[in-house]
Amino acid sequence: MPIVAQSTETTDWVSRFADEVIEASERRAPGKPVVVASGLSPSGPIHLGNLREVMTPHLVADEVRRRGHEVRHLISWDDYDRYRKVPAGIDGVDETWAEHIGRPLTSVPAPKGSSYPNWAEHFKAAMTAALAELGVEFDGISQTAQYTSGVYRDQVLHAMRHRGDIDAILDQYRTKAKPGQKPKQGQKPVDEAELEAAEGSGAAAEDDGSAGSAGYFPYKPYCGGCGKDLTTVTAYDDDTTELTYTCAGCGFSETVLLSEFNRGKLVWKVDWPMRWAYEGVIFEPSGVDHSSPGSSFQVGGQIVGIFGGEQPIGPMYAFVGISGMAKMSSSRGGVPTPADALKIMEPQLLRWLYARRRPNQSFKIAFDQEIQRLYDEWDKLAAKVEDGSALPGDLAAYARAVGTAAGDLPRTPRPLPYRTLASVADITAGDRAQAVRILSELDPAHPLAALDEVRPRFDRAEEWINTQVPADQRTVVRAEPDAELLGSLDEEARTSLRLLLDGLDDHWSLDGLTHLVYGVPKVQAGFSADATPKELPPEIKVAQRTFFARLYHLLVGRDTGPRLPTLLLAVGQERVRTLLGG
Structure with a gap:
């Protein structure tokens, strides 16, 4: 059953806008569908900043639908706009495309090798596919078709x-x-x-x-x-x-x-306010660039009256950034699109990033290591929803992320931690049988039967490892023991390895190995392996870090790597014993 966020119990931004939209629609156009709108120009790759132009009205429209109202979400494809410049970094496009500057986007050839009839259709297609995966229902309107057929x-x-x-x-x-x-x-x-x-x-x-x-x-x-x-x-x-x-x-x-x-x-x-009046738009957001004095949204509020209409409810939305990247611009090339994001994260996570922040709050989408922390945060929220401890606003954002008024989006049956799946994908390098073996040993009481149980999350994590993690940060397990390092260890260091190796049989699971690797330095210092941080002196943390670094060097030749319990499972008991001198 889909999780339904009751507006009477939440104070999230979506519910507040839905209240305003319903009231305005009943006043302006009683008995007619509620109309919300977005506008996108397929002048190049439609990036994750532009996605906010769609997600903001989508979330509001979906809340209005949940309340039983008929809604139309219009996406005006501004494909009759002029071709302004040749975007950088587009495969199949060279300087000869400059000769088309000034023509409508639908009159510009698609990039070489494209199966689409023109430039606009080429870039619309990727966005349309991504919106389908995100569960966004909309009515698309080609402005080329509208103008050239005489509709306006x-x-x-x-x-x-x-x-x-x-x-x-x-x-x-x-x-x-x-x-x-x-x-x-x-x-x-x-x-x-x-x-x-x-x-x-x-x-x-x-x-x-x-x-x-x-x-x-x-x-x-x-x-x-x-x-x-x-x-x-x-x-x-x-x-x-x-x-x-x-x-x-x-x-x-x-x-x-x-x-x-x-x-x-x-x-x-003039075109924008004309459309507000023609379509009867009740809600349409605009970026910060359109909300300053004299900009199109502000001026349109006066011009729309000439066409017999009213200005929509139009919240300003802030920029969306990418971890490690500057502000997005389609013309500069290499700008991540919704399709790019959906290769490394599930639709629910991407929807959540837009749902949990008010439109005027900027935020970043992670393509770097931060994606692992975001997934941890998402999974913690899911656990709170499951046990009933989620706050109303968080519950509302979660509900809007996992599904729409039409039902829940497809999800991973067994959503293991993203960072664990990424580590397994990193270590196994495409070996599916090895991946299943490792994942099955994470929780021996509930072994994994097939990789499909952790899909599509596993596939997203694997794609992230393969495309976003630099080669020098990938994990390569040693083929042979580091004899020189093993020979240089003092008695205390050799004892720590012996304690670890002696405990492998009894702790061969994710939780068991976590307890073991953190427990070895505690036991060496004369404490119980179960001792909590409050019961331990600060130097134990130093001893743990030293122990972990030693294990990483012996296993993968670096100071750091995937979480040690996952790494140990991936390497396997026999090879762990060989590399650690056991």
Whole structure:
């Protein structure tokens, strides 16, 4: 049975937003489905920072569904946006892709070797697959399809009729110079980092259109000659909808009837609020780059009224980082995506990272050793949920992580500690039979019957070891004893090894070996192996560290390695005895 987080018993951020969303929906559109929205631009790999654009409304939508309401979660694929730059680090892409800058993303060729028809579809596919694995239900909307089929024709014509009103609103906020332009007196320089942060969100350039000699127009055609958006509207007639434009790129010019013309789009700061009104969006978050004065969300709150709509409830969400990496940017290459994260962690853990933090709290996703600590924390929470001791807010986050209103996500039947599975995967290096043997000996009273019992967690841990742990940190067990080191040991050190070897038979399990390796230095110092830290002098910890380092050197030739109990099980009794001189 799925764990259900009752909103009346929790004070988590998701429940609070669900309360607001339901109230707003009943006021604005009684009897209709609740609409929440996300916007993603497939301009390159859609990274884990962009995932917050989806997970925030998903979690709220799912809570609203749990309460019995019909919900639509829209994801607008901003695939009719212009291709702005050639992202770095994309396989199958070279400098020749620069010739497509200015064209719609759906008119740019996919990377070489891709099975998808264009650039946008190539990058949408990976995100769609990851969202399915994460249990995210959504209605996808291609903005290319919407514009080129004339769905927004009435809205475009309406915006053109009211271009003076739109221009007056935008003019109140035109306080920044454009990228690469020297600020005029009183203007603020544009923050290039802000533009980088916006990538993937569907609003990278914060475009509000421009005024030429014919005045301001909130619509930009794609050129009929070169297909790019390097165009300027030079004339427009409201009565006939006759529009003339010229292209600064290729010199092409033409006159069209906007009431029939479908090769262009509203500029971003007008396009977004138009969609709020058209779709009846109640809830849509935005990144910090859109929430400053004069940015698209703030300005859109005034423009949406021109289209007869209301601004959605729109919490600001903070950046998501990666352990050991700087702030994410799609154009810089090597940015982890949701698909990358799901190769090394289960969907439940990734959902939990987004569910447990309020949208305005930044957090990091671990691709380094920190992932082991995160999994330990997750498993402790699962144990508290199981025994009923979890706090309401933690229980709510857990419930939102393990499943949705539709039911629980598939899970690992026997979720052994991630760090243990990673150590086993490290030591066995793909030997499945050896992995099963070691895992079966962790708990002899409940031996593992097959590797499937610890999947998919084992596979995620193995992938982490193989792709994220540097080669010089991998564990290689010695082929032969270190005769020189063994010969140099004093009597006390040899005694410690003898105590360990004598106890192997009776302690050959994960818990037993843990007790044994920590107990040897205690016994040598005249204490019981069961003595607690409070009963022991501080120097015992020093003796334990010295003992552990000695074992690591004798077994793997380093000061550190996987947890010793796991390592000993992996090496096997016979080989342990050989390497330790027994």
